[in-house]
Amino acid sequence: MIAVDGLTKSYGTATVVDGVSLTLPDAGVTSIIGPNGAGKSTLLSMVSRILGPDAGTASVDGVDVFSASGREVAKRLSVLRQDTHMTARITVRELVEFGRFPHSGGRLTPDCRASVTSALSYCDLDHLAHRGLHELSGGQRQRAFVAMVLAQDTRYVLLDEPLNNLDMAHATGVMRLLRRLADERDKSIVLVLHDINYASAHSDRIIAMRDGAVVADGAPAEVITPEALEDVYGMPFTVHRLGDDLVASYFR
Amino acid sequence: MILSSPTRTTAATVAPWVAVAAVVVLAALSLAVGVADVSLAQLFTDPDGQTLLLLSRWPRTAALVLAGAALAISGLIMQQLTRNRFVAPSTAGTVDAATLGVLVSLILFASAPVMGKVLISTAFALAGTAVFVILIQRVQFKDVVFVPLMGLLLGGVYRAIAEFFAYRENLTQSLGTWMNGDFSGVIQGRYETLWLAGAAAVVAYAFAHQFAAAGMGRDFATGIGVNVRRVTAIGLSIASFTTAVVVVTVGAIPFLGLIVPNLVTMAIGDNLRRALPVTALAGAALTLGCDTLARVLILPYEIPVGSIVGVLGAVVFAALVLRKGNRYVTA
Ligand SMILES: Nc1ncnc2c1ncn2[C@@H]1O[C@H](COP(=O)(O)OP(=O)(O)OP(=O)(O)O)[C@@H](O)[C@H]1O
Ligand SMILES: [Mg+2]
Numbered sequence: 276m277i278a279v280d281g282l283t284k285s286y287g288t289a290t291v292v293d294g295v296s297l298t299l300p301d302a303g304v305t306s307i308i309g310p311n312g313a314g315k316s317t318l319l320s321m322v323s324r325i326l327g328p329d330a331g332t333a334s335v336d337g338v339d340v341f342s343a344s345g346r347e348v349a350k351r352l353s354v355l356r357q358d359t360h361m362t363a364r365i366t367v368r369e370l371v372e373f374g375r376f377p378h379s380g381g382r383l384t385p386d387c388r389a390s391v392t393s394a395l396s397y398c399d400l401d402h403l404a405h406r407g408l409h410e411l412s413g414g415q416r417q418r419a420f421v422a423m424v425l426a427q428d429t430r431y432v433l434l435d436e437p438l439n440n441l442d443m444a445h446a447t448g449v450m451r452l453l454r455r456l457a458d459e460r461d462k463s464i465v466l467v468l469h470d471i472n473y474a475s476a477h478s479d480r481i482i483a484m485r486d487g488a489v490v491a492d493g494a495p496a497e498v499i500t501p502e503a504l505e506d507v508y509g510m511p512f513t514v515h516r517l518g519d520d521l522v523a524s525y526f527r
Numbered sequence: 528m529i530l531s532s533p534t535r536t537t538a539a540t541v542a543p544w545v546a547v548a549a550v551v552v553l554a555a556l557s558l559a560v561g562v563a564d565v566s567l568a569q570l571f572t573d574p575d576g577q578t579l580l581l582l583s584r585w586p587r588t589a590a591l592v593l594a595g596a597a598l599a600i601s602g603l604i605m606q607q608l609t610r611n612r613f614v615a616p617s618t619a620g621t622v623d624a625a626t627l628g629v630l631v632s633l634i635l636f637a638s639a640p641v642m643g644k645v646l647i648s649t650a651f652a653l654a655g656t657a658v659f660v661i662l663i664q665r666v667q668f669k670d671v672v673f674v675p676l677m678g679l680l681l682g683g684v685y686r687a688i689a690e691f692f693a694y695r696e697n698l699t700q701s702l703g704t705w706m707n708g709d710f711s712g713v714i715q716g717r718y719e720t721l722w723l724a725g726a727a728a729v730v731a732y733a734f735a736h737q738f739a740a741a742g743m744g745r746d747f748a749t750g751i752g753v754n755v756r757r758v759t760a761i762g763l764s765i766a767s768f769t770t771a772v773v774v775v776t777v778g779a780i781p782f783l784g785l786i787v788p789n790l791v792t793m794a795i796g797d798n799l800r801r802a803l804p805v806t807a808l809a810g811a812a813l814t815l816g817c818d819t820l821a822r823v824l825i826l827p828y829e830i831p832v833g834s835i836v837g838v839l840g841a842v843v844f845a846a847l848v849l850r851k852g853n854r855y856v857t858a
Contacts, residue, residue, distance in 0.1 A: 349752025376751040381736025
């Protein structure tokens, strides 16, 4: 379980995450939605100790993320950031190998190599493994970063907009993959999404943020409603039931 | 595009062997070349030849290999940790600070043993480089070329201070020898400290993975559990120590730590575990080659090797900065 208690972050006079308290389960898919600037990335960065909070605590399976050793946290929690800009000239495989770092300290064991290879094929990257990162399209690079996080093989996986730059086929592919990780390997996937319909179709739970606070939190059926969505985004929605899915429409 | 990856892989596979071969050939050449007319075979068989080999030729060759490798590795580590391809001991104030350190040790403790000088010089180099790193972390505008320019400026300040004291103490000439490497005085008993730089290079290799992770950026490294602050401190300590050892023993070789890592990573990519040994070998090869050239160009006299590498380095540096579509300038 990830326990977040009173996390707060301010820049100048603006409080961008305002005393958020949450618990995230130890399995399943949890989506975080909300408008630009709601504080989603800031919250995720604090939970993954990339950003220090002004107040509050966060712990992963009882390990305090801000005081524990970096390696201990990295064995339990992996993170894909929203901005993955990178200048190093390394290959896709070399990037994915970085995911093994908390386990092996950089010296790859045969187990490491196996999980790197399986992460690569999970993400449909076998044929690109030897390509330089700078020689990939935006979507291919995004998949390489997802593969790296998979290779890290942590119980908790935090992803900030993993569908960035992906076409529909690959976006659906990544969402299915994350769903499968949760179902088959009992992982807890926490991801920030802008496409509320992907959130609706694949999540066990949806957390909606606005102005640094959680404004809705529950199963898709509770959050994907015209009232809740309008409250979050400040615009009208209609919600349709299509087969098993709740589909929100907001295009007109 | 598709073509470039197999090429990169091939380059990465052959590069270590090419580098080893270059070092072996150039080292043999370095042993064979000198004012005394002795053949390579005579060096090993003839008694006088053996003495010459032991006292002068071998120490000089070993010193060239060690100093070249050490400075090149320092450059690679500094580039990785600052994430800037133009940062090296000679462009981050490290060499100037190390020189100031030797000067201070000489003024304060005239008869300090070599190790004392090395340690004081290391402390200065580390402090001087730390000032640079802290400065560039504070600066908002992190232009790739602006960063080393700031280092050069800072180095200029250290050098001005050093020159002021050197002038007062009548040591300006020594200052020149620390700043500009010259191996003509290397004989048995006067280069052995350089093995410490070799040892530091081995330590650096043990940390290669950590340096690589830190070089991917603070957030990235934090995500995989690497303590960037600690790793940076270790890396800069190694680079400062190596630079100090070289400055104290034979004098710095300007630009070497800048150009060698750039040329190597351009050819084989940024995988540090692979790039580090190749960089060391290439640094050794370049130093050997330039020194041999320095010895034969105006026989029986010598040009300081630092001058030759310096000229070469300035040209390559300019080419790197101006290179069209240079990924690091735009990145
Ligand atoms: N370093 C910073 N300095 C000042 N303000 C910042 C900084 N980082 C973020 N902010 C502000 O904090 C607020 C929340 O940012 P955050 O990145 O968490 O939003 P987000 O919900 O992830 O948005 P998006 O959907 O656009 O990614 C924004 O208003 C942003 O301008
Ligand atoms: Mg964001």
